[in-house]
Amino acid sequence: MRAIVCRELGDPETLEMVERDSPPCGPGQVRIRVWAAGVNFVDALFVQGQYQIRPPLPFVPGSEVAGEIIEVGSEVNDWSTGERVVASIGLGGFADEVLVAGSVPVRLPERISYGQAATMGQSYSTALFAMTHRTQVIEGEWIVVAGAAGGLGLAFIDVGRMLGTRVIAAASGPDRLHLCIERGAHEIVDYTTENLKVRIREITGGGADVAADPVGGPHADALLRSLGEAGRLLVLGFASGEIPRLPANQVLLRNRTVVGVDWGAWAMAHPEAQRELFAEVLAAVDDRRLQPVEPTTYPLEEAGTALRDLLERQIVGKACLTT
Numbered sequence: 001m002r003a004i005v006c007r008e009l010g011d012p013e014t015l016e017m018v019e020r021d022s023p024p025c026g027p028g029q030v031r032i033r034v035w036a037a038g039v040n041f042v043d044a045l046f047v048q049g050q051y052q053i054r055p056p057l058p059f060v061p062g063s064e065v066a067g068e069i070i071e072v073g074s075e076v077n078d079w080s081t082g083e084r085v086v087a088s089i090g091l092g093g094f095a096d097e098v099l100v101a102g103s104v105p106v107r108l109p110e111r112i113s114y115g116q117a118a119t120m121g122q123s124y125s126t127a128l129f130a131m132t133h134r135t136q137v138i139e140g141e142w143i144v145v146a147g148a149a150g151g152l153g154l155a156f157i158d159v160g161r162m163l164g165t166r167v168i169a170a171a172s173g174p175d176r177l178h179l180c181i182e183r184g185a186h187e188i189v190d191y192t193t194e195n196l197k198v199r200i201r202e203i204t205g206g207g208a209d210v211a212a213d214p215v216g217g218p219h220a221d222a223l224l225r226s227l228g229e230a231g232r233l234l235v236l237g238f239a240s241g242e243i244p245r246l247p248a249n250q251v252l253l254r255n256r257t258v259v260g261v262d263w264g265a266w267a268m269a270h271p272e273a274q275r276e277l278f279a280e281v282l283a284a285v286d287d288r289r290l291q292p293v294e295p296t297t298y299p300l301e302e303a304g305t306a307l308r309d310l311l312e313r314q315i316v317g318k319a320c321l322t323t
Contacts, residue, residue: 146170235260
């Protein structure tokens with residue numbers, strides 16, 4: 001089997017592809033032939049040593065895979081070889097095969113491609129979790145999505161549209177904003193040329209109901225100030241690399257709320273609830289209520305290039321490694 005190995009923390013270009021023997025399939029395990037592995041911002045953080053969890057070296061990055069089952073352990077009764085599956089595995093996904101417990105994979109509807117499946121789990125689960133668990137969006141509400149042309153941003157546009165909200169996509173540049181319109185955003189704001197707070201208030205007639213911020217940095221303050229009465233700011237991450245300091249008086253004014261959204265920790269603590277959440281996502285994709293993008297693809301051996309492109313914002317939408 002082939003795998004991408006991180007031997008030292010640092011730049012993604014230091015990743016190596018190695019050939020290794022396939023480990024034996026345990027009685028409670030299944031072996032998945034990986035056809036696509038999602039490339040996510042968290043994978044880059046693992047490789048750089050900037051994530052809150054540091055796995056022992058060496059390790060294989062990659063947390064989302066899609067493929068087919070090629071071997072079934074003797075104690076596993078729910079799976080057969082040849083079945084199409086998607087799996088969230090924590091680490092080890094940047095390889096052409098993985099071993100997981102028989103309880104981990106989820107059946108993949110025929111309508112969903114391997115590339116879509118390998119790149120939608122984290123983003124779509126996060127978006128649905130944020131809008132139905134951490135807050136409860138209401139049909140007709142205005143929701144602003146920062147970094148809207150990224151993988152998580154596009155998922156928020158799609159899920160927000162499905163839930164009946166009116167979505168304002170905030171991104172940089174006409175190409176990214178055009179993609180947001182294609183994916184269902186009702187309004188757009190270019191925060192490199194427009195005043196984010198002023199423009200959102202103009203569009204909404206006074207203030208947004210919800211703002212989803214996976215970016216952090218200098219725009220977080222404007223997003224908070226753009227909220228109307230009882231508006232909610234969803235804090236999802238800090239892709240800009242800068243953790244903002246939000247003025248507490250702006251939270252107090254107009255009865256605003258700042259809500260932390262840590263889907264990953266919740267999913268690990270509540271695996272059955274996460275399976276139900278993701279099953280809801282897959283069902284919505286299967287009946288076309290959700291329409292995830294096809295990702296930009298890289299061959300497995302170019303994992304370092306894919307992560308570098310992600311870090312430097314060269315990827316619009318999602319990306320995956322193919323084997």
